[in-house]
Amino acid sequence: MALAAALEGQLQLREVSGIPLQASTVDNWSQIQNFEAKPDDLLICTYPKSGTTWIQEIVDMIEQNGDVEKCQRAIIQHRHPFIEWARPPQPSARNAKDCMVSYYHFQRMNQILPDPGTWEEYFETFISGKVGWGSWFDHVKEWWEIKDRYQILFLFYEDIKRDPKYEIQKVMKFMGKNLDETVLDKIVQETSFEKMKENPMTNRSTVPKSILDQSISPFMRKGTVGDWKDHFTVAQNERFDEIYRQKMKGTSIKFLTEL
Numbered sequence: 001m002a003l004a005a006a007l008e009g010q011l012q013l014r015e016v017s018g019i020p021l022q023a024s025t026v027d028n029w030s031q032i033q034n035f036e037a038k039p040d041d042l043l044i045c046t047y048p049k050s051g052t053t054w055i056q057e058i059v060d061m062i063e064q065n066g067d068v069e070k071c072q073r074a075i076i077q078h079r080h081p082f083i084e085w086a087r088p089p090q091p092s093a094r095n096a097k098d099c100m101v102s103y104y105h106f107q108r109m110n111q112i113l114p115d116p117g118t119w120e121e122y123f124e125t126f127i128s129g130k131v132g133w134g135s136w137f138d139h140v141k142e143w144w145e146i147k148d149r150y151q152i153l154f155l156f157y158e159d160i161k162r163d164p165k166y167e168i169q170k171v172m173k174f175m176g177k178n179l180d181e182t183v184l185d186k187i188v189q190e191t192s193f194e195k196m197k198e199n200p201m202t203n204r205s206t207v208p209k210s211i212l213d214q215s216i217s218p219f220m221r222k223g224t225v226g227d228w229k230d231h232f233t234v235a236q237n238e239r240f241d242e243i244y245r246q247k248m249k250g251t252s253i254k255f256l257t258e259l
């Protein structure tokens with residue numbers, strides 16, 4: 001009973017400035033907030049399930065000049081520690097509909113995040129922003145608004161999917177690197193969904209089943225644009241589009257929801 005209660009306590013999200021976060025993050029909040037970046041630090045800032053792992057691997061491949069062996073030195077979570085796990089922007093955004101679907105399946109398999117409930121229930125939770133790391137709408141709008149004021153490279157999942165080489169080149173330039181065509185082509189190949197799904201350093205296969213149960217849903221699940229069409233009902237889609245219009249009013253950011 002005590003263990004169950006303790007576990008339940010861990011699974012409950014708590015809030016910082018209205019944003020639901022994991023309890024361990026909230027406990028360490030002052031340390032996280034006081035993080036000071038060094039001038040050459042590169043922060044990857046993503047909404048959950050919008051391609052974090054993908055851009056992490058791309059950045060490391062560029063940093064290591066396309067050396068696959070060097071990128072095998074550790075699992076991705078260790079090569080790019082998460083600041084909020086008292087642990088350490090380069091916003092990467094993914095359209096809300098695919099993000100919601102991916103997050104739903106992630107919460108099904110993630111044993112240390114709250115159970116998502118049914119798809120219908122999760123649809124409401126996601127729209128209201130009561131999910132870990134908060135509202136997709138606020139995240140995207142706020143980063144978009146400040147992107148020109150700081151040294152920020154704003155990337156879209158859908159763009160990387162459509163033209164990986166072009167987007168990887170943008171990241172390379174942002175990082176002040178200059179790699180030749182052959183290396184770039186290799187990075188495109190090595191960071192493809194198919195390769196990263198098989199790569200134990202990126203596919204989370206080393207995380208115990210008690211934390212990520214990949215028999216429920218794999219971490220590298222589909223990696224596509226438009227999977228929402230297999231989840232949203234027509235009515236849900238109409239309702240979502242209306243809510244999206246209201247919440248995104250006044251912002252110029254545009255997302256592709258299909259390619």
Ligand SMILES: Nc1ncnc2c1ncn2[C@@H]1O[C@H](COP(=O)(O)OS(=O)(=O)O)[C@@H](OP(=O)(O)O)[C@H]1O
Nearest residue numbers: 048049050051052053054102192193220221222223
């Ligand atoms: N290389 C590559 N190409 C295309 N798509 C990829 C790639 N790597 C990861 N993914 C997909 O990204 C989704 C996971 O997002 P995150 O890495 O941000 O998840 S997390 O927040 O760090 O848990 C998750 O999306 P879904 O498949 O839609 O669930 C992953 O499959």
